[in-house]
Each structure stands twice: as C-alpha cells, then as structure tokens.
Amino acid sequence: MTIHDVPAAEWPSFLERFSREHRAWLATVYGLEHGRPVRLVRSVTIRSVTLEGGASDRRLRITFGDGVSLLVPHPCSVRVQRRSDGAESALEVETVEGAFVRVAFRAVARPEQVDGVAPGELTATFAASH
Numbered sequence: 001m002t003i004h005d006v007p008a009a010e011w012p013s014f015l016e017r018f019s020r021e022h023r024a025w026l027a028t029v030y031g032l033e034h035g036r037p038v039r040l041v042r043s044v045t046i047r048s049v050t051l052e053g054g055a056s057d058r059r060l061r062i063t064f065g066d067g068v069s070l071l072v073p074h075p076c077s078v079r080v081q082r083r084s085d086g087a088e089s090a091l092e093v094e095t096v097e098g099a100f101v102r103v104a105f106r107a108v109a110r111p112e113q114v115d116g117v118a119p120g121e122l123t124a125t126f127a128a129s130h
Helices: 008-022 119-129
Strands: 002-006 026-033 036-052 059-064 069-073 075-082 088-095 100-105
Touching: 002 008, 008 036, 008 075, 008 088, 036 100, 059 075, 069 088
Parallel strands: none
Antiparallel strands: 002 075, 026 036, 026 100, 036 059, 059 069, 075 088, 088 100
16 A cells, blocks of 8 residues: 655645545544544544635545534645555545544445445435435
8 A cells, every 4th residue: 555645736626536436435533642543433434525714724624424524724734545456545634733634444445346325325315305
C-alpha cells in the first residue's frame, strides 16, 4: 500500500469524488492522542467528506450515515492510502495544529467492483421515492 498526498488545489474535486464513490462504506475513524493512535469511532458508514469555509477558516467535515459529523479544523494535508490495484483503503487528514484523523475502510475494493448500492442506501432511496 502507498499513501498519496492530494494537492490542496484538488481537495474539493477529490473529496467530492471520494464521497460519491465511498458513500455508505463501513469505516473506523482513528485520531492521535498524546502522539499515540486511538480509535475515535468504530464501524460507521461514511455519508460524505466535504471542505468548508474560506482560506483562513477552512475545515473538513466528515459526516456519518446517522448524520453526526466530525469537524477537522485547519487541515494542511489530505492523503489517500491505496492498494497496488488502485483501491482506496483510507483517508488521512492532518491539521496545522498537529491533529491527525484517519478514516480506514473495513473492506476494500475498487468502486467499479461493487454493485454501487450499499444496503443503507437502499433504505434511503426507497424512503425518498415513497
């Protein structure tokens, strides 16, 4: 596996694509506490990852399937971890203040290898159409 830096100019388009391709995927969210990795949230579905604010107050919002969000203020680095076949296995965000958040998927596949609709999406789609 390799980790790729996403240039800041590409964050909006990268995060939009990342959110669309990984919507409703199960993930575990990790952070750092006193320099050691800690699990923040286990087995949650990802709804979206978005960039908000302007240059001086930029923040990254990770929204989960239940509507709860994790706000990451002042991101300075966005990285994606990929397997050799190109499948994305994790998203990492580092902040100016030295905080670190990692969203790691429980199962990894290239988006075109899955059917495109997660079980949680079926319920949401059905409810919206009726």
